[in-house]
Each structure stands twice: as structure tokens, then as C-alpha cells.
Amino acid sequence: MNSKETILQILEKAFADAGFKLDQEIHIEHPQDMSHGDWACTSALGYAKKNGLNPREVAKKVVENMGSVVPHSASEKKPGAKVVLINFNKYKYDEHSFIESAEVGIAGPGFINITLNKKYWQQQLLKTQEDTWGTVELHKDEKWLIEHTQPNLFKPFHIGHLVNNAFGNSFVQIAKAGGVDVIELSFPSDIGPGIAKAVWALIEKGWDKEFDIEQIGQAYAYGSGQYKEDPEVKTKIDEINKIIYNQTESHEYDVYLKGTEFCLNYMKRMVATIGTTFDDIIYETESEIKGKELVKEHMGDIFEESEGAIIFRGSEYGLYDSVFINGAGFGTYLTKDIGLMWHKWDRFAPFDKSVYVTDMEQKQHFQLVAKAGGKINTEWEEKSSFIHHGRLTFAGGKVSSRYGNVPLAEDLIAQVETAVFEKMAERDLPEQDKADVARKVAISALRYSFLKTTAGKNMVFDFEKSLSFEGNSGPYIQYTYVRTQSILNKISEVGQSEEITGEVPEVAKMLERFPEAIEKSLHDFSPHHVAQYVYELAQVFNSFYAETKIADMANPDFAYNVNVTKAVGETLQKGLALLGIETAERM
RNA sequence: GCACCCGUGGUGAAAUGGAUAUCACUACGGUCUUCGGAACCGUCAUUCCAGGUUCGAGUCCUGGCGGGUGCACCA
Numbered sequence: 001m002n003s004k005e006t007i008l009q010i011l012e013k014a015f016a017d018a019g020f021k022l023d024q025e026i027h028i029e030h031p032q033d034m035s036h037g038d039w040a041c042t043s044a045l046g047y048a049k050k051n052g053l054n055p056r057e058v059a060k061k062v063v064e065n066m067g068s069v070v071p072h073s074a075s076e077k078k079p080g081a082k083v084v085l086i087n088f089n090k091y092k093y094d095e096h097s098f099i100e101s102a103e104v105g106i107a108g109p110g111f112i113n114i115t116l117n118k119k120y121w122q123q124q125l126l127k128t129q130e131d132t133w134g135t136v137e138l139h140k141d142e143k144w145l146i147e148h149t150q151p152n153l154f155k156p157f158h159i160g161h162l163v164n165n166a167f168g169n170s171f172v173q174i175a176k177a178g179g180v181d182v183i184e185l186s187f188p189s190d191i192g193p194g195i196a197k198a199v200w201a202l203i204e205k206g207w208d209k210e211f212d213i214e215q216i217g218q219a220y221a222y223g224s225g226q227y228k229e230d231p232e233v234k235t236k237i238d239e240i241n242k243i244i245y246n247q248t249e250s251h252e253y254d255v256y257l258k259g260t261e262f263c264l265n266y267m268k269r270m271v272a273t274i275g276t277t278f279d280d281i282i283y284e285t286e287s288e289i290k291g292k293e294l295v296k297e298h299m300g301d302i303f304e305e306s307e308g309a310i311i312f313r314g315s316e317y318g319l320y321d322s323v324f325i326n327g328a329g330f331g332t333y334l335t336k337d338i339g340l341m342w343h344k345w346d347r348f349a350p351f352d353k354s355v356y357v358t359d360m361e362q363k364q365h366f367q368l369v370a371k372a373g374g375k376i377n378t379e380w381e382e383k384s385s386f387i388h389h390g391r392l393t394f395a396g397g398k399v400s401s402r403y404g405n406v407p408l409a410e411d412l413i414a415q416v417e418t419a420v421f422e423k424m425a426e427r428d429l430p431e432q433d434k435a436d437v438a439r440k441v442a443i444s445a446l447r448y449s450f451l452k453t454t455a456g457k458n459m460v461f462d463f464e465k466s467l468s469f470e471g472n473s474g475p476y477i478q479y480t481y482v483r484t485q486s487i488l489n490k491i492s493e494v495g496q497s498e499e500i501t502g503e504v505p506e507v508a509k510m511l512e513r514f515p516e517a518i519e520k521s522l523h524d525f526s527p528h529h530v531a532q533y534v535y536e537l538a539q540v541f542n543s544f545y546a547e548t549k550i551a552d553m554a555n556p557d558f559a560y561n562v563n564v565t566k567a568v569g570e571t572l573q574k575g576l577a578l579l580g581i582e583t584a585e586r587m
Numbered sequence: 588g589c590a591c592c593c594g595u596g597g598u599g600a601a602a603u604g605g606a607u608a609u610c611a612c613u614a615c616g617g618u619c620u621u622c623g624g625a626a627c628c629g630u631c632a633u634u635c636c637a638g639g640u641u642c643g644a645g646u647c648c649u650g651g652c653g654g655g656u657g658c659a660c661c662a
Contacts, residue, residue, distance in 0.1 A: 032602080032609070042605050042643095049642055108606045109642080152662070193661060284662090309660050318590075319658090326660035333662050364591060364657050388592090391655090423625075441625095453600065456592070458655075460599065462612085469625050471611040472600080479625050487622045520603080532601065532610090539610085546618090546627040565622095587625080 003124075003512070004028065007039055007114060010066060017065040020047050020058070028114075030513070034506055037105070037113035044110040055110030063104050063112060121504040124512055125560075128567035134574035136515045138522055140179035145348055146172050147185040148357035149271060149278075153263035154198035156217045157270045159392055160359065162409040166447045166580060167389045167455060168357035169276045170527040173578045175355075178522045183348060186278045187340060188267060190260050191285045192333075196241035197223030199256050200233070208255045213266050216259065217408075245288075245330050270409065274443060275580050282343050288331040291339025294376060295324050295331070302375045312372045319368050337369040341380045353383055355525075360388040360456060387525045390458035392450070417442040419467045420475075429586060437584045441475050444581040448474030448531060451579050455526035472535055474581055477572060480538035481583045483545060484569030488562070490551045497559035505548070507540040508564050514571050518578070527579060534575035541568045 011026045024046050031040040044062060048055035105113045127133060148168020151161050172184050189195075201219035202208050211219075226233040240252050247253065264281075271278070295303050295310055303310050303324060310325040312334070324335045331339070344354055356366060366386045374381025394407075420438040429437065445467070452472065453459050469475035517533035550561045573583045 027603085027605095029603075029605080031606075033606080036606075040606085045605075045642060055642070111606065150662090189662060306659080311659065314658095315589095320590075321659065323659040328660080330660090332660065336662085360592065361656055362662095365662090367591090390592090457600090458593080462599070465599075465612055468612080471625095473611085473625085475625060476611095479623090483623065483626085490622060523603085528601085535610085542626060543628090545622080549622065551622040586623090 003116060003120065004039070007041075011041055011043070011062070011112075014062045014065040015043070015047070018058075018061040020051065020062075023050075031111075031113065034509065036107065036111075037115040038509065039114040039116075041112040041114070044112060048110065056106060059106045059110040059112050063106060066104055118500065118504055121508055122500060122560075125508065125563060125567060128511055128570060133570070134514065134518075134578075135177050135179065136518050136522075138178045138519055139175070139352075141181075142179070142353070143181045143183070143348075143351040144175055144353040144355055145183045145185055145344055145351055146175060146355045146357065147187055148172075149276065150187045150189060150358070151267050152189040152192075152194060153260055153267065154195045154216055155220050156213055157267065157409045158406040159409055159412055160406065161270075162274070162412065162446070163389060163392050163450050163459070164357060164359065165271060165274060165276055166450045167387065167527065169274075169580045170447070170451055170530075170578060171355070171357060171387065171521075171525070173580060174518060174521050174527055174530060177518050177578055183279045183351075184276070185344075186267075186271075186281045187287075188264065188281065188283065190264075190283050191244060191288060193227075193237070193241050194220070194224070195256070196237045196244060197227050199223075199244070199252055199259065200237045200240050201226070202255055202259065203252065208251070211259070211262070213263075216263065241330075242328070274413075274447075275582075280347070282340055282347075284336050287336045287339030287343055289339065290342045291335035291337070292325060292331045294338055294342060295335055298376060302372065312368065314368050314371065317371050319364065319371065322368055324372070334365070334369060334372070337366070338373055338376070341369075341373045341377075341384070345377070345380070351383070353385055355385045355387060357387045357389070360390055360458075363388050385525065387455055389450075389455045390453070392459050392461055394461050394463070413442055413446065416445055416467065420445070420469075423469070424587070427587070433586070437587050440582045440584050441469070441478060441587060444474030444478055444576070445469060446474075447579055447581055448477070451527045452531040452535070454524075454528050474576075474579075475587075477534050477538045477576060478581070478583055478587060480541055481569055481572045481576070482585065482587050484541070484565050484572070485585055487550050487565055488569065491562055494562045495559045497563070499557075500560040501556045505540075505544050505564065507537070507544040507568060510537050510540050511564075511567055511571060514575065517575075521578075530575055530578050534572055534579075537568060537571060537575070541565075541572075 007028060008026055011028065012022060015026060016022055024043065026041065026043045028039045028041045031037055044059035045055045047053075048058045051058065104115075107113055146168065148171075149161060149165045151157055169184075172182050175182050198216060198220040201223035202211060202215070205215075205219065205222070207215045207219065223237065227237050228234075240256075242248075243250055243252050244256050268278075299305075299310065303312055305311075306321075308327040309323045311321055311323050314320045314322055322334055323332050324338070325331055341354075358366065363386070370381045370384055370386075373384070417438050420441045421434065424434055424438060427434070446461075449461055450459055465471075465473075469479075514533060514537075517529045520529035521527050544564075548561060549555065550565055552558060555561065576583055
């Protein structure tokens with residue numbers, strides 16, 4: 001139980017005691033301006049209309065029922081605001097009697113502002129030292145599958161994959177913090193015409209004995225080009241495609257198998273460098289077979305024939321008609337996704353939710369998948385959730401793109417890493433540490449720039465800004481963490497005191513909002529609330545740092561300040577971890 | 588054409604229907620004998636248009652305008 005729930009209960013009782021029928025939910029929120037108090041209730045405005053009263057009068061009646069009116073200095077600060085002192089113990093909330101009192105005032109058109117007292121904040125600081133700090137129980141005992149990073153094998157990992165992985169992996173961490181037992185899945189594309197193109201080109205170029213990722217990338221680009229230009233090549237590639245689908249024993253199939261294994265290892269290495277290890281992988285080859293079986297089973301009742309293909313009449317559901325099995329008898333990606341649903345349930349059921357993390361462009365595709373899948377098994381539609389992120393575009397600089405026009409993930413990371421390295425040239429750090437730190441900072445700059453935006457909106461990666469590492473950036477937050485550690489390292493011993501003589505600093509109040517940020521991210525399926533939170537925490541800490549000499553033993557609040565610093569460091573580290581960003585001790 | 592997403596200072600973003608719309612970048616000015624300046628403080632500048640719902644709208648509804656994406660054998 002936190003302060004929010006406690007205050008809500010007290011307010012509900014006060015509204016009832018004031019003679020109002022509780023027909024609207026009582027609502028409280030953090031005022032935008034912290035000087036208005038810690039919580040604000042806006043419900044008096046809603047109740048006023050219904051009861052034909054002035055909102056301020058409603059607020060007054062409610063406040064009078066919360067405690068006894070006492071004169072207080074705050075009322076002098078805000079003219080016209082009546083201030084009361086609530087004695088929380090009066091309400092006999094024994095389990096959280098640590099909340100002793102709070103100040104309440106009426107302001108504006110009828111807001112009820114609540115300011116928690118110092119004692120509350122002192123006790124609150126202790127919470128950050130518990131093992132459960134940084135977790136919430138929103139989805140306790142639930143089991144979710146979260147699928148992200150669906151790379152095409154035979155194609156290098158590009159920035160689209162990097163973005164997808166950042167969102168997917170971050171959401172996995174946030175779900176875990178929300179109490180969820182997560183199974184992190186990948187669904188790589190290991191079959192389809194694109195792959196046949198690459199296999200053809202590998203053989204054509206004589207790279208079928210041995211190849212590296214550079215050659216795979218070139219083969220894919222070359223095969224795609226020739227497929228369009230040369231009808232003979234098109235015929236050959238279509239044949240190779242059949243060979244792969246039918247698993248026909250041949251040299252082409254051997255090259256395919258060899259390439260698949262190679263590319264899969266490459267993919268695993270790539271995601272490992274950015275912090276992801278999948279619990280399981282489901283392949284398109286598996287899902288295509290099962291999906292086709294299911295589509296054929298439901299011919300007539302769900303699917304129908306049209307122009308030699310098997311289609312689903314999505315247009316009957318406000319979507320569009322689409323091909324599930326093409327004229328050649330191969331399942332399209334819709335069918336593969338139907339098969340994927342079957343495999344998910346086959347392997348992991350029972351579970352509570354199956355989450356897909358994909359690009360926005362796929363949104364309508366997945367509406368079709370959910371609709372058609374739901375016809376086969378209603379649970380497939382009901383338990384599936386779809387998170388769609390935006391696309392990454394670039395501004396203020398160029399990223400090399402070796403093939404086509406999509407830059408590779410490796411190249412982008414390397415480019416940012418080089419910039420970090422240059423920035424670190426004058427730092428007094430051992431060379432091998434510099435490399436490690438440069439990597440952490442580079443990945444942080446990239447991931448944070450993706451995740452600070454609401455999932456679903458397109459993102460702009462601006463080199464000039466992102467490489468300056470100033471302001472609202474991942475490195476700024478990492479730097480703030482380094483500051484906290486640097487201070488703590490200077491201090492050999494400090495008491496466990498939460499006592500404070502002065503005002504409770506904003507930074508201490510911000511700490512309490514960490515669990516709220518996690519809950520919001522879970523609720524909106526978007527990590528940006530956590531990103532926003534760690535940034536704001538870093539900001540208020542830096543202000544605190546600028547005006548307070550923390551490592552000053554002569555300060556009567558020395559122990560308190562140090563404990564706040566410790567809590568900030570821990571919270572920044574945990575918050576960044578939820579975004580898949582590591583901290584460094586120095587940078 | 589139909590469907591989906593988006594429209595907030597010069598730029599990039601934030602804001603469960605609540606108070607004076609917040610933050611970063613840029614520009615300009617300041618802090619600077621420091622617990623690490625990748626920092627802090629200050630100044631300038633914003634909700635696409637028209638209606639509607641509401642005590643209250645950047646947020647919800649309707650209609651425009653603008654941008655992006657998807658619409659059958661690619662994934």
C-alpha cells in the first residue's frame with residue numbers, strides 16, 4: 001500500500017462523511033507543479049455540478065471531514081487556501097500508520113491539495129533500500145510470451161531490427177519488473193523468396209563453400225537485383241524456393257542449411273552484444289507447415305478459394321481480403337503467423353498473454369492474423385496483444401549503408417562508439433576500460449533515443465544531438481549515475497539516518513514515483529514512461545547536487561543526503577536496466 | 588478509392604479530461620579556487636483549422652487540411 005491508495009481511501013470516506021453519494025470515482029494525481037503539493041484531488045469539481053454547488057464549497061466540506069482546521073503557515077503563502085491537518089491515524093489504517101499526517105489545502109477552482117509531511121518522506125526513503133524496490137505487483141503470477149526481433153536470416157541485422165530489439169527487450173524487462181514470468185521469443189524468417197535469392201547468388205558467385213556476413217549481405221542484394229532484371233534468373237530462383245519449401249535433397253538445399261545455421265549464430269551474437277538472450281526461437285519453416293495444415297482444415301468455414309489461391313475475406317471485418325496460401329501452394333506470412341500461434345500454444349500454454357512487438361507497418365497485418373486466428377481458436381485472438389513501434393529516420397548526419405538504403409546495426413553502433421571514444425580521449429581511464437565504457441555509452445545513446453518516445457511514433461535519430469550526449473540523452477543519465485557513485489566512494493561511513501532538519505528535497509520526492517512509472521509503461525505498453533522518469537530523476541538530482549554539498553560531514557543533514565544519493569544511484573541503475581542500458585562506474 | 592497512425596515553440600519530444608502546457612536542442616547571458624562541467628541557473632519562442640461534448644479539451648466526438656503507412660499471391 002502506498003500513499004496514493006491510502007489517500008484515496010481517506011478521501012472516499014471524507015466525501016461520504018460530507019454527505020456526497022459516491023457515484024463518481026475519486027481521482028487524485030500529482031500536480032504538475034510540485035509546490036502545489038504531493039497529491040491533488042480534482043473530484044470536487046465533478047461533484048459540484050451534480051449537487052448544484054460551487055466546487056470550492058464541495059472541496060471545503062470534504063476537507064472539513066478530513067480533519068480539523070488548523071492555522072498553518074501554508075495558508076499565508078496561498079491566500080484564501082484553508083489548510084487542515086489530517087491525522088492519518090484517526091482513520092485507523094494500522095498497516096500503514098507510518099503516514100502520520102498531511103496538510104490539505106483548497107486552491108484554484110476547487111482542487112484539494114495534499115502535502116505529506118516530513119516524517120512520511122523519511123519513512124519512504126527506507127523503501128528504496130528494500131529488495132523489492134523497482135518492482136510492482138501489477139501482474140503478479142502471470143505468464144506472458146513476448147516475441148520481438150524477427151530478423152530475416154540471409155540478410156544482415158539492420159537498424160530496423162535494432163529498434164525492434166530495443167523496444168522488445170525493454171518491454172520484457174519492464175514486464176518482469178511488473179511481476180510477470182516472461183518467455184522471450186524470437187521468430188526469425190528462415191524461408192521465403194528472399195532467402196532463395198540469396199542462396200542462388202551465393203552459388204552463382206562461388207561463395208557456396210565458405211562465406212561471411214559481408215558476402216551474405218551482398219548475395220541478398222545481388223539476388224534481388226537479378227531476380228527483377230533477368231527472367232532466367234527468376235525461374236532459377238523460383239525453383240530454389242520450391243526446393244527449400246519442399247526440403248528437397250540437393251546442393252542448393254545444403255547451401256541453404258549451411259547459411260541458415262551461420263546466419264542464426266550471427267543473429268544470436270548480434271542480439272547478445274545489445275543484451276538479449278532469447279528463451280526460445282520458433283522458425284518460419286515450422287510455422288509454415290502447421291499454418292498450411294490449419295488453413296486447409298478450415299477451408300470453407302474460414303478460408304475460401306479465389307483465383308487459384310486460398311484467401312481470408314478480411315473485408316467482412318472491416319479489413320481487407322488477403323492471400324494465405326498462394327497459387328504455388330506455399331503459405332504466405334499470414335499463414336506463417338497462424339502456424340506461429342499454434343506453436344506458441346502448443347509449447348507454452350497455459351499463459352495469460354502473448355505479446356508481439358513489431359513495426360507499425362505490420363499493424364493491419366496482425367489485425368488480420370488475430371481475426372483469422374480467432375476463428376480457429378478464440379483464445380488466440382483474446383490473449384494476443386500487439387505493440388507497434390515507429391520507424392527510425394535520420395537527420396543531421398549520414399550513416400553508411402552498405403547494401404540498399406538501410407544502414408546496418410553494426411555500422412550505426414560502431415559509428416556512435418567512435419564518437420564516444422573521441423569524447424573520452426582526455427579522460428583518465430585505462431584503455432581497456434575506455435572500450436568497455438564507450439560501448440555502454442554508445443548503446444545507451446541509441447537505445448535511449450528510441451525509447452524516450454511513445455511507442456508507435458516515428459523516431460528521428462539526429463547525429464549532432466545524440467552525439468553531443470547532453471540534455472535528454474542516455475549518456476546524461478549514465479553520467480548522473482557516475483556522479484552518485486563518485487560521491488559515495490568518497491564517504492567511508494555514514495549512519496542509516498533518514499532524519500532531516502531542512503525541507504524534503506524534490507529529488508527525494510521523485511524517488512517515490514519510480515513504481516508509478518513502471519505501472520504506466522505496463523499499462524500503455526510503452527517504455528517511454530520509464531525513460532522519462534529516469535531522466536527527470538537525473539535532472540532533479542543534478543539540481544540538488546549543484547546546490548547541496550553532499551559529502552559535507554559538517555552538514556546536519558549529511559547522513560540523509562548521502563542516503564538519498566544512494567537511493568538515486570540505485571534507482572537510476574534499475575531504471576536504466578529496464579531500458580536495456582547498463583551503467584558504468586566511471587566514464 | 589478504402590483502412591490505420593500521426594499533426595504541440597525554429598528543431599525533437601512530454602503531458603490517466605484538470606491549475607500558468609513541461610523538457611531537451613539551438614541562440615543569447617550567467618555559475619566555475621568543483622562531492623567529476625557529459626553539470627547547474629536564467630532569457631526568447633508553442634497545442635493544424637472549424638464546429639461539438641464537458642464545470643474544465645493538446646487530450647474525447649464530427650467535419651476539413653497536411654504528413655506517413657497498409658490494401659491478394661514479398662516478409
